[in-house]
Amino acid sequence: MRSPLRTLTRRGLLTGTVGSAALLATAGALAGCGTKGAQQTEAGCKSEDLSATEKEVAFSNWPQYMDTDEKDESKRPTLDAFVAATGIQVTYTEDVNDNNEFFGKVRNQLAGCQSTGRDIMVLTDWMAARVIRLGWVQKLDKSKMPNVEANLLQSLRGRSFDAETQLAVPWQSGLAGLAYNANVTKEIRTVDELLTRPDLKGKVTVLSEMRDTIGLLLQSLGHDPAKFTSAQFDDALNKLKKAVDSKQIRRFTGNDYAPDLAKGDIAACIGWSGDVVQLGFDDEKIKFVVPESGVMLWSDNMLVPNKATHKANAEALMNHYYDPAVAAKLAAYVNYICPVQGAQAEMEKIDPDLASNPLIFPDDTMLSKAKVFMALDEAQEKEYETKFQQVIGA
Amino acid sequence: MSALAHVPTSAGKPAPPPVRRGRSRLLPYLLLLPGAVWLLVFFAVPLVQLASASLYDPAGSLSTGYAMTWAFGNYPDALQAYWPQFSRSFLYSAIALVLALLMGYPLAYAIAQKAGRWKNLLLVAVVAPMFTSFLVRTLAWKTILSDNGALVGLLRDVHLLGPDGRLLATPIAVVLGLTYNFLPFLVLPLYASLERLDPRLLEAASDLYASPLRAFAKVTLPLSMPGLIAGTLLFFIPATGDYINAELLGTPNEYMIGNVIDSAFLVRLDYPQGAALSFLLMAAILAIVFVYLRRAGTEEVL
The missing domain is CATH 3.40.190.10 (Periplasmic binding protein-like II)
Structure with missing residues (x-):
């Protein structure tokens, strides 16, 4: 193949030159980098309204x-x-x-x-x-x-x-609460049942939406999701972690829990009211439960x-x-x-x-149990989301 | 390189007449231009951006912006936090690769050498699943492996699974998903090199008293090496970075590094960490590929 004598080939030289040029350029580009803040202000970012002329x-x-x-x-x-x-x-x-x-x-x-x-x-x-x-x-x-x-x-x-x-x-708007498939399990009423009942082991899913899951857990511990402390958050997260470690929780899901719940692969879950109402039209044994401790309201x-x-x-x-x-x-x-x-x-x-x-159309008793998750500042959001993601495995 | 290797050299022939020299000199570069521009815009530039993002000050945030502080500490930090997912990625894709080889090699061999008039049909059968989306195929596996499905029912009946046993949401499901989804990438290059295998060489081997096994080891395997290497790389690289299979067929306990990178960029908005993890993954794969190619010693792939 290559002659050992001709160590400096034209290709070698070319690759070397191009390579080092690329490296230099990269280093230069890197040094000049960094991003500006994404924060905008009303005065700094003005928008024009052309509605009058463009219908x-x-x-x-x-x-x-x-x-x-x-x-x-x-x-x-x-x-x-x-x-x-x-x-x-x-x-x-x-x-x-x-x-x-x-x-x-x-x-x-x-x-x-x-x-x-x-x-x-x-x-x-x-x-x-x-x-x-x-x-x-x-x-x-x-x-x-x-x-x-x-x-x-x-x-x-x-x-x-x-x-x-x-x-x-x-x-x-909608509620995040509990849902179960009565074809495969008996009624469930509380978050604690969902996270600890032995017959549900490995047949439970929980929402990967941090606010909904942690909100319900906070309520089950008697805390207020609209106003909680960092220690209370850790409390709720620990409760979730125990259920993950004991393999009670099978998966963290988005909307995709719905088909699994309908098939009976999962018996019970934390889910959204709208999905469960729609599943209920096809199979009335799929039911939504507002836990005693309270439910999350989102819009x-x-x-x-x-x-x-x-x-x-x-x-x-x-x-x-x-x-x-x-x-x-x-x-x-x-x-x-x-x-x-x-x-x-x-x-x-x-x-x-x-x-x-x-x-x-929830009645007043239901609305009185419904809480909206507290608005988080950027540091809180990053801290809580990171902790939550660690528990859910990513 | 492989293409060039087969081009006959012009050494023995008379030199072509030097007409329109300027243009023919430029031509190769012009031909390179579209590909090079494409690579520059969609690969090199994003790569530089990613590299710089991986060195941003981890204390920055979206609203205040990130300062470039050459924070090389992002790398060890990311590795320390997510080494289980890292090693899991390589473990799962390695197991999947072994499974795929066990299935894919005989399959490619059969299609290339033994299929006769069924060859094209079988090739279509290998490629056809690729016509549907990756996501749909993975979702189909959810149905196949479902707790109340036929497969799990059968395995329970023969007591390979306990009465409460399941396949879905286990490492087995993730590895099976990876094996299935990337199998065609392994089979097609293998097929291409096995198809060129001259059966007379095998006849010659048996004439020389080689057992079928020996003929395979001395003739078939070496001749299929380029396809085997290309196939394993095409399989292993995307399988290691995959996150769909772990997401849909697994649980948090099966999450791979792709899931972590996804969450770093989209959920946690930790751009420096996401970028650092992406680079670590790329470096690890490059290192493995490099060592592999060195040891396998083929020049035809590069």
Whole structure:
């Protein structure tokens, strides 16, 4: 092959030169690196509103979170009604599959005060809290949303991350509680049963959403998830760790627990009310349980990101969905908790069964047990999330 | 390199007439240009960014930004915190590789040498699963290994599994998933080199009184070495970095390094640590590949 005498070949020389040049360039590039802070301020990142001239709005939402026509899946009756009434064209995209993933998707633009091309994005409480904390969303004009002013559920006003209720408007809400499949196990009532009952060993899943899981555990220990200390968090985490170490918990899941619960591979889990209501339609033995100690209430919120150019159109759309008649139609389809007061009365006309379902229109006793997880600052978020991820194995 | 090795050298032939020299000199570079630009933009630049992110001050945060402090301590810290997942990744993919070799080598050999007119059909059968998404295939394994599924039922009946035993959410499921998902990457290169194997060489070996086993060891195996090496690398590298199988078929106790990197970047927003872990993984794989290629001693792969 290569002659041992000719140690310096042309290829060798070339590779050497290119290699060292690349190394030098890399070192140079590295030295100049570092990132700027992602924090934005209202004054520093101003957005223009072109709603008056451009009758359009871009709406990013989660999959299966909008009513579709029974005959034609591509038609969305409540959204089409909005287009017909206002003449504002809606570009509806189902591109939010996961809060963290979506955050990764828009992070670079929003950190640099650039447009994401979206006028409304729908994010869960804690992620909404994060983007609000980073100053990445625009303040809404309440006077343009009289329906929201009038009809938003009392318990969803003045939440800790949006004290004046002017940044985030709930799209749908839901509960995180217990669920079980009565085909494979007997009734379960408390978080302790879920985490310790021997017949459930290896047949339990828990949500990988830290706020929901830890929130329920905090409540089971008698702590308040809306206001807890670092020591109380560790308490709850230890309880979870014991259940992981004893192999009681099989997996940490996102939405994907639903098929497993339906098949009976898992007998009981921490899950979301909306999923369980939908599973219950196919198999009434799949049940949602509000534990005695309390349940977690969360919402997915509509937010207008910085540099979105159709804020007024977005506000009109939010206002449309807070019309009780529209909200009832939507709730009849998605089966989550409807954040709109008065929708229950409208639901009576569509489907009386759904109107009396406490998992869509919770009564006061249930709402009194429901807690919203405390808003965390960045340091807390990192500390808690890291500790939690260590327990769940990543 | 392998391509060049087979090009006949022009030494014995008269030199081509030196017409339009300038252009023909530029041509190879022009041909290289699209690939080089692609590599630069989508590989080299992100790599440099990742390298710099791995050296950021770990005390930084998204909202305040990260300062470049050449924090080499990120590497030992990351390794210390996540060495179990690291070693697990290599262990699982090594076991999966052995399983895949046991299944893949005979399979590739059969397709290449014995399949006759079924050859194309069998090749399609190997490749066809790749037409569906990786995720869907892994989800299908959840159904196959389900606690209430036929397979687990059978294993319980023959007492290979206890009455409460399960496959899903165990290391076995993760290793099986890895084996299945990356098997075609092993089989196809193996097939390509076994297909070129001249059966007359085996006849010659048996004429010279070699037992079938010896003929395999002395003729088939050495001649299939390039495919074997390419296949094992194509299998091992993505399998080690995989996180879907551990996520869907395993539990936190089976999480591999890919899961940790995913959580560092997307959930915990610890960019320096995520970047450091990515680099450690890359370095470990490069080291293994390097040693492997040195020992296997083939130039045809590189």
